Amino acid sequence: MRIGIIGLGVIAPYFLRAIEQDEQLELTAACDLDLAKFAELPEGTATFTDYQDLLASGLVDGVVVTLPNDLHAAVVAEALEAGVHVCCEKPLTVHTADARMLAEVSARTGSTLFTAFHRRYNSHVLRLAEELPDRAQIAKVTARYHERIEEHTGSDRWYLDVRRCGGGCVIDNGPNALDALRQVAGELTLVDATIGDVRGGVEFYAELSLRTEDGIPVQVELDWALPTGEVKDITVHLKDGSTRSADMLAGYHGFKSSLDHEYQGIMADFRAAVAAGPERRDDGPVVVDLVEQAYLVARAKEQRLRMPAKEPAEATVVKRLFHRRTDRGMVLSPWASRCVRAGEVHELVTTTDRPGSTGDRVDAVGFLGFAEFRTATVVERGDQVWADGRLLGVVAGFDECHYPNHYNILIDTDRLLTGEDVDLRAGHTVVFKEHA
Template sequence: MPPLRIGTSGLAPAPALTSRRSPTSRPSAISSRIGQGGNGRLSSTGGAEAPAPPAKRLGTRYACGSAAKLGGLACPPSTRKPPRKNPSASEWEPGEERVIMQTNLLDGTAVQRRRPSGRAGPVMAGKRNPSLDRCVLCASRPSRPRHLTDAAVIDPEGRSDQRDRLREGLSRMRVGIVGVGAIARYYLPALVWHPEVELAVVCDRDPAKARQVPPGVVFVEDLRLVLADRDVDAIVVTLPNDLHHAVCRDALLAGKHVCCEKPLTVDPEDAAELDELAAATGRTLFTAFHRRYNHHALALADRLRHRVPPRRAELTYRELIQEHCDSDAWYLDPARCGGGCVIDNGSNAFDLALWLLGPLRLQAALLEYSATGADQQAIIELDTEAHGTAAITLDWAFHGEDKAIRLEWDDGPGDCVDLLAGFAQFKSSLWHEYRGVVDDFVATALHGRGRQDTGRMVTELVAATYRAGRKTA
């Protein structure tokens, strides 16, 4: 069989792998399977948590006054200061308007709101009671959260879509997250703090996941409510791999832009269908390969722009999968994951190779399988368009973490990057990588920045690797 050729000529140079050393059917059918994910708090930074200080009310949100970090970033000091105190309700005459000062937690600005005296303001449909909100920094809350009804998400009269709002000068994109698992915890702060994004709704079939939702964000258990809401412009899909195709397809048909966590699908034919559907609907289909947004990978890509293509590239991606999947047990189920290390870590590695080296041809693959039928180790050999070679080494059973890229040239020194260098805490590099994912998705969907998505090409490479690997296993 001739070698499979994957890729196109329009790819820019790309970043590299990381290395650290050791010490989605129709909505009605799929909604019942949403949320096979792990848990994790929005403010989790690892280790034991100190008791949170008393909460201070900031308009419709809270900041607890702690110096807790969200995604590795210290919260702006302005969010830890209480708003200007207003006279108590007893000092106002009945019927007289009160001026309430509210603080915007994104930029620290103060906004005046007028409300009748005698009450703190109505609780609107689709919003949480302010007195039950949590701190956006450390997720502490003064009382038990109030769960919303699913009906609160939809405006029965219908709302304008994104293009209408853009014509009205409202440029923020309203986004929903579908699935609250191990990866959603990195998307949540990236979306909350993005100046052009409003995180509008989070969907998961497990009601306990509502505890991870930031204050002021609606939580629902039925995906149909998210897709039917015309005021939601885009969704981020962080579901088990076998659900990606169905959920992305229904979202595109509903007119939503889609950011799908890698891999795009488990079947190349499904990926091709989504590609064609996105083009037909005029919506963005964005596959999130987070490693290309790593600081070290971006620096390597910049250096490559000034050199000829390398003769040899080696990408290493080794980890212990049980440490990374948290409680997302579907990672270990080949039927739900679509395989093992090749479709999981290999997707990031293939994307980096396409980005750095251009189009690729698969030459050989050697896979080793576990007793459960999931591929645990893999060595993949590829040819590049510039007559070079590349090797990808994957290991799901490595005790520690090793994610690196090494490049060699016939003349001149080689180049090597450790993608985990400077990130001492476990998985701490993911915070800035997912901020990069969200930045790129917003630039593509909201501002129309040209970008070639490699999701379909990576899916084809993964499928070809499994075919070749089974022949030699």
Template sequence: MSRLRVGVVGLGVISRFYLAALQNRADMRLVAACDLREEALVGLDPDVRRYLGHEEMFAAGELDAVIVNVPNDLHAAVCRAALEAGIAVCVEKPLATVPKDAHELQRLAEKTGVALFTAFHRRYNSNVLAILPTAADRDAVESVTVRYLERIEEHVGGDRWYLDPARCGGGCVADNGPNAFDLLRLLLGEVRVTASSIVYDDLGIDRKADITLSSPSGTTATVELDWSYPHGEAKDVTIRYSDGRERHADMLAGYPEFKSSLSHEYAAVLDDFAAAVRAGRADSGGVAALDLVAAAYDLAAEPGRVPAVVEESGLKRTVRSEVVKVLKHRREDRGMVLEPFASRCVRQGEIHELVTTDQRTAGAGDLVDRVGFLGFTEITRAGVLDAGDTVLVDGRPIGRILGFDACHFPNHYNVLIAVDRLVTGPEIGLAPGTDVAFSPARKETEP
């Protein structure tokens, strides 16, 4: 097989580990690179073609494969463009910032037969590999803990996109969660989130999270994430066995320089990517990791007051909708009145208004004065809205349904959403077409 002609999109912190690993490969050759910062292109080998945008680089037709290293919110668009151009993709985690995009990318890769590979560098960490359970030991694993603790300010470069929830995907759960979840999938196979608690800062960034998961055979797992850790970095895995044995892997042990463990990990990332290209594999776990991220956000959404009717209800599916008009005003004297019912059936095609409130009131007839308007949304998947449901905007929870106001009914309901801080549509990035889901307070049954 001839050497793969590889391009790189994004020449920031992590790209240097890819560039170093590429130099040692007989099966790959760096032929092009792109970054919107011209100065990032300085210093590349003279025979590497340079671009300021990925579109132009892909259109040149000189690539077999591309490595995508841009901020998280750009992954989906760059990956889509590459797959459409028939270029195999190695993308940094997370594959996307919302599960919908990740699933679409996987479908596109399957349809086109072009490899789509998400890089989870920690699965190649030498200390982790040293404690992988043998086949005989695997059934005896009782629990696993993965810790990913750091102070994110020590990791941001000139562009502080990590500290913008819309660009990084939310915070520590969206950014570090995928690596931690991928390690659990390496150790335990498929896992699901059973409990989650997340601490947000004033900017809405999740800075700390404790997430509990379990495997189908009942092994439990804990993921601890922290972006405000005051003691440097701690990234480790602990496996406990039913006979009392415990194996611990400190992912940074033996790699004293800042980020120095990454060199050997990214060399192995490229080994696996090369295998994925040869096999035309559609995904390496990026979709699964993102589904776990979404489940962690979903289960952690602030519980608020959940009326009795929800406590008594059974399972139900998620209701989905699409924003048709954004609103951007607030009121301190709106005088909405909570209806006596805590549930409303909503049909496909209906349009309802979404309104946030920071008032902690949930009784029939209660006045709701302090409101921030989000916009109007069209129901695309019918169902039942219940007080207590989590409201997710592009997969990210923003609050829970407090109740319904019927002052505009039968034209539409005002769906009141309990939040800590009043927000309007533009403040949470709403735009026509944004996906808004209403997810049950309990585990959902959506296929």
């Protein structure tokens, strides 16, 4: 099978070695805008600076596409229309609509569409999938995909450009992690997603929550900001407390040394996919859809992980209080946050009632005191409340029975606390900190 490669970026050498080591494949053509990269190609390889010329050359039966993510849809579509089989580096596309379009073009033309997910061929992932106990014994599955992205991209700076990459760790590491989990645990449905450490629109951290078709919870951590080294693993947590795991890097001691056997698996499976013909369906669109759903959920959230949204706010106690009640009859207001001006005085009230919904009655209360805010801020549910280096509790919400004179700021505590219980005095400082 005659193979061309379109794009000679940081991941291309792994494909090139895999092609060279496969006796049933022959590298016949390559395309890149950087002419200097052609020097590393085997002698006799035809070179192009325009992928359309490569596709029209008649020199290839299939191509490997390793271009920036935003170019995948157009280039892969043209290759399929030209009757050329395509192995595309993950993610197949940035958007689900484009991935489905490529699947339709593949079905119509009979040209093979194949997404390269290299971690599904990892020896430890394959072993874990084979040795998995009965699914009724599984409590949950967790996965970590942590690295320092700058160590992996070389001169390919497009990874850090949201317009080219489509995002950050969710669209780059996410497809490999999600696909490997699908090999181990089966089909996945997204439940929740949160991103963080966002730099110029590119997230360097994310947490994804999913579940399998039979309801097993799956948690994924993606991190581009690990100080050094890599952590890439899957752990199956069993109901008896034991675990089964796959450390994808175990035994592969050199930097990226695990990739060679994985990319050999890609090219062998690509050949098999071509031989199988149009009946085979590519998994690329499924994973693109999971990634796109994750972004829709995460980018709509106000929360960002590892990114403080506000400075701690200090308030000075102007009057301390000592009493407690079990029949106060406060009511949780609908507001999750309240703007506070500098100089405003509000009442600090502890409670063990755990109010959570609008209108919840709050009877068990302890009164800490009145405090004057030194600077303007936003007080929110979940904010931590500290006094004299001690965590008192977290803001549960607000009661408005004295508004507009002041709010009662309700603080969830393990036991009712008053000003005398924590030795809170006039002039002392209370600090409101954003929940980490």
